[in-house]
Amino acid sequence: MMTEIYLDGNATTAVLPAAAAAALHAMAQGFGNPSSTHATGLQAKAMLDGARARARRVVGAGDGRLMFNSGATEGIQTAVLSALCALRARRARGERTGSVLLYGATEHKAVPESLAHWNRLLGLDLELRALPVDGDGRHDLAALRAQVGEAALLCTMAANNETGVISDLDGIAAVLADSGSDAYWLVDCVQALGKLALNLGATRIDYAPFSGHKLYAPKGVGMLYVRAGAPFTPLIAGGGQESGQRSGTENMAGIAALGAVLAALEDGAVFRSHTQLEAMRERLVASLRRALPGVVFNMPMATSLPTTLNFSVPGLASKELLDLFDAARVRVSSGSACSSSKAAPSYVLEAMRLPHWRSGAAIRMSFGPHTDLAMIADACARIERCGEALRASCLVPSELAPSARDGVIQLGVDGACTWLLTDAASRSCVIIDPLAPLAGRLAAYVRCQDYRVAAILHTQAPPDGGAARQALLDELGGHGAAPAGDALGWPAHAAPLALGPQALVRVAAGAGRAYYLLGRAGAGGVAPQDVRFAFTGALAAAELDAARIELDTLLCPGHDEQNLLCSSLRAERGLVAAVDAGANLSAAGLEAFLLSHPNALLIDVREAYEHAAGGAAALGGRAALSVPLSRLGEHVGDWLRGERVPLVFFCRSGNRSGKAVACLHRLGYAAAWHVSGGMALGEAALAPLARAA
Incomplete structure (x- = not known):
């Protein structure tokens, strides 16, 4: 079976081996409570203090606060609560405050949702307003200049998670300074850590949240920087941990792991340089252009992170491309719904005013700074094989002439x-x-x-x-x-x-x-x-x-x-007897089901281009019948008219096979099941036929 190539680093990353070792050591040997005063607790506190000192150096915290927490969402909540509590206090004293909570139109949804939540709970009744971005995805500084006088809190990103577009933070700071604005400023730095130089203490930024799992630490640990003098209200009160800034016993295993990642950033030997990452991205770009005729990149290369690509292909839905890459065991992401249902276009790309077909059919390909050249080379080879699969299936322009069929x-x-x-x-x-x-x-x-x-x-x-x-x-x-x-x-x-x-x-x-x-x-x-x-x-x-x-x-x-x-x-007309809609089989139970139903047909509803990219599937030597979902109608009538043998459908994720079963049940064919989770959860059972990687 082909090895997995993971190109969805902006969603999450694998844990760095050194980070996993640090977490294991913290759980096995350094398990003390850092609030305890005995030797075991003091050893844990020393580890905690060392990780915090390292974090302060990496982000350039200066005199600001740096606290550990559960991740960026908690950090955003804490920052928003702190700013809004301060605004409420200023209003109560009769001081001037702005009336608008201004946030970038391409912000992660955690930001506007947090603003709306705390604005409502605190009864401030401030206006939430999206700051537009230009066609390159950068904040519209002219629009900011026109609105900054009304702003009580401004929320922007250092780099966008969907497109990798790097914000012009210096330009934003200049607008704030020129206008004399006293608005608080939150900058989401989740995608910046390890990819952009940071010196937060030298900036006007009041709050900057971080999330460890975006840079090779485990999920459930993060950091929040708060500028010296910026207002602060704890989100979690209790035992007074983190110097009273964030109560609750610290996640020592997570902090130890994050500390190991920060150490790797400091030593400069583990992660690739910006120039090396750009070279890797260029290799991926070249392969995508060879494989996918007409591919359009939805971000400017010059002002985007070198670890992120966002692209669309004319005539191909993002779900189809996602299925294609997944068949080749190349993991990428898509924000769109299945192409046969109402699509959910990317709000980020819509804010950039890109054509609907691009915002509704986009693919994000992202990798981290620990990626090596061998993985990129393998990814490029598989991308080009995906292109060959599309040409063989006549989904992109091709000189091939496969055998036609009814x-x-x-x-x-x-x-x-x-x-x-x-x-x-x-x-x-x-x-x-x-x-x-x-x-x-x-x-x-x-x-x-x-x-x-x-x-x-x-x-x-x-x-x-x-x-x-x-x-x-x-x-x-x-x-x-x-x-x-x-x-x-x-x-x-x-x-x-x-x-x-x-x-x-x-x-x-x-x-x-x-x-x-x-x-x-x-x-x-x-x-x-x-x-x-x-x-x-x-x-x-x-x-x-x-x-x-x-x-x-x-x-x-x-x-x-x-x-x-x-x-x-x-x-x-409702003339079909009701059929149990819960006809799901687990991947683990599939083999037993087929043994007890020897006349059952195993039906693969993936498309032909998926087979070409990653191989057909079989179970215990039993080959599956290929019936792509797009051609299901060709076979449904024959099944309805024939003997009602058990039909077991599967696909990549269980989504399409579930639709096939629902269709058959609705038409009165009760003897239909599907493999819940599909090949994603059942690769040990539904093993692709051997194919060279």
Whole structure:
């Protein structure tokens, strides 16, 4: 099995071996309570004091406070509470305070949520206002200059966690100084530690939280710097630990581990230099550009951390890229929901006013300063293999010509669906309800397979005025472009539209709408009993002509916000017996289940490009049937009409396989299960077939 390559360092990092050893020593030998006055406690206190002294040097604390806590969220809460308590006291004394809590529009959600929480609890009724950023993700200093007079508290980041964009802290400080503002200033320094030079005591910054697990320490330990003279109110009161600043017995194992990381920062031998990290990033950039045609980077390289890349690829959803990289055991992150449901675009990229397709389809690739060249080289090789997998699957432009196959393929963006119908023998295809974000992808598939586009159809007048259709025609560039048709794209000469041995029939639904039936061609069209699929667009089941559609014909919608995938009149009318929705199998119990159900089919709903990137999967020598979720509709009808053998679905995470099972249950196929957690939790059982790393 391929080794894992972890490129999600901005989310968390592995624990540095020296840090793990320090934590273990603290638990085994240095386990004393630093508040105790006997020798064991004094030894623990010496370790605590040594770690704090080291932390003060690393961040340049000067005369400021430096306390240990549970992490950045606690630090943010403490800082916000301290500032707002001071503002309340100033207001009570009749002193001037600003009226706005100003925070960067790209801040981590912990900041605005903390502001709203304490503003409400303390009854201050201050206005929360987002400070805009420019197209490069840096704070808009002109907007800050215009609003700083109203600010009571300003919250910004040193570097953004999604994009790695480095804030112009000197520029912000200059605006504060020039305006004479007395606003308190909180700077989230979570991503800065170990990546940017820090000298906090020489700045105007009042509060700076840190989190250990972002730089090779364990989770549950962090630090908060407070400038000398800045107001301070403890978030946790009690026994008076941390000089009364943060009560509760200290997390000595975590602090010892963080101290070991800080020691590594000081010695300069463990972590890579800025120049070395930039060189690593450039190698990743070059491989991404070779692997992913049209890749766009969502951050400026010159003003971003050298350990962070944020990118989008035209025509590919972030979920698809995440699945692809995960199949190759390259761990990256995505903020978007599944491409077949309503996407959740990155609020950071939206604040930068990037196009929706970029903010909704972004991937973050990040690594830490302990990364070595061998891992980057391996990552680059796998990235390029992922590109080969996409080309082999015709998802990006390719000169390859894989064997064509008949198919009904569902593609989705933001809950809307495009359907692609293909016929291998005639090399022809039909596209129903094209979506502009999928134009490049559809065109790449058509060109790669050398299809003739028999028609580009709509189920209703397109809301974009035909822009998506035109974008698709432009991408096709005359390659197999569909003939002109009526307002919905139906060819003027066609009654039924031939698609190999099948025929596509249009059914008018009134008000300029239609739906399409696909089935075995017969005299004069397609008989109701021969209809396999009905492409319904936005039509409700009640609007369909039941005389033309049997109860079990698959309904293929134009919108699928609920991830139903497909339906039937029987299901829509509630004629299907209820099925237990909890048909989950643990990875550990999968082998036993298959042994007790020897006729069960093991079904892999991952896409073909995932297999190409990381290998197909098997269990105990039993190969799985490949049924990509995008092609589930091709098989559902056969399963419903055939013997009800047990079907066991799996995928990378259990998400897609769960949707497949829910779909089958809704259609009345009770003998369907899925592997909860998928390959992510069951790699020992669902082992990918051997493939060289």
